[in-house]
Amino acid sequence: MIRNDLHEIKSLGPRFTWCNNKNGGARILEKLDRCLINTNALDCIHIALVKHLSCVASDHCPILLEVFKNLEHAKSTIRYEEVWASYYGESALVKSVWKRKCKGDPATILNLKFKRTLKALFYWSKEKYKGLNSLRDKLKDEILEIQLEESEGELSVERLQILRFKINELNVTLARINT
Incomplete structure (x- = not known):
């Protein structure tokens, strides 16, 4: 070295x-x-x-x-997530946003409706996933805490089982988020 x-x-x-x-x-x-x-x-x-x-x-x-x-922020774009269609309430949200009145030529109206719909879906999904994301973060913190405890000394069999349970629960939660 x-x-x-x-x-x-x-x-x-x-x-x-x-x-x-x-x-x-x-x-x-x-x-x-x-x-x-x-x-x-x-x-x-x-x-x-x-x-x-x-x-x-x-x-x-x-x-x-x-x-x-560097603290450069790029303008983010919102894209349609196919998984949204599998949730109850998504189509009702799209219908309600799409029915709102718009002014302008047909192309402008269409673009505005798409923009509003995607934005509404984005914030709707953000709320939906907030619970899963907070659970994921909580589990990661708990796993890290137990692993830090382990690095200081030997873990009891019960704490080791809790660690394995938390890891399994985290994997299940990550799978749900990825779906």
Whole structure:
């Protein structure tokens, strides 16, 4: 590392990045995954931080390198999500928004109706998914908390079962969000 001018970046999160997923005395925790940056990169970045994320789908914690980001905001576009059609209430929302009166030539009216409808669907779906997203965030925090607890010392069998249950619940919630 020294010969190649590589430096490990300070990290936050669980101290260990790998686990063999065994119980009791057979359980092994190690820090295997690291982020290394050379001096030239450090000079360009100035601010760099590595986050050890929760171990959910693997025996390794994903690591996330965060560097100073510019605060440029691009104008976002709203696109129709096919999953909206599978929810009860979506078609009633579209009908009510579409019936609103508009003025102008036919092309302008059509564009305005599309814009209003997509915007209404966007905010409607945002409310619908807010519950799932908050559950996802809560589960991620709870998993991270248990994994941090584990990095400080051995977990009891009950806490290990709770960790596995929370990981499973997170995977189910993520599947629902992705649908």
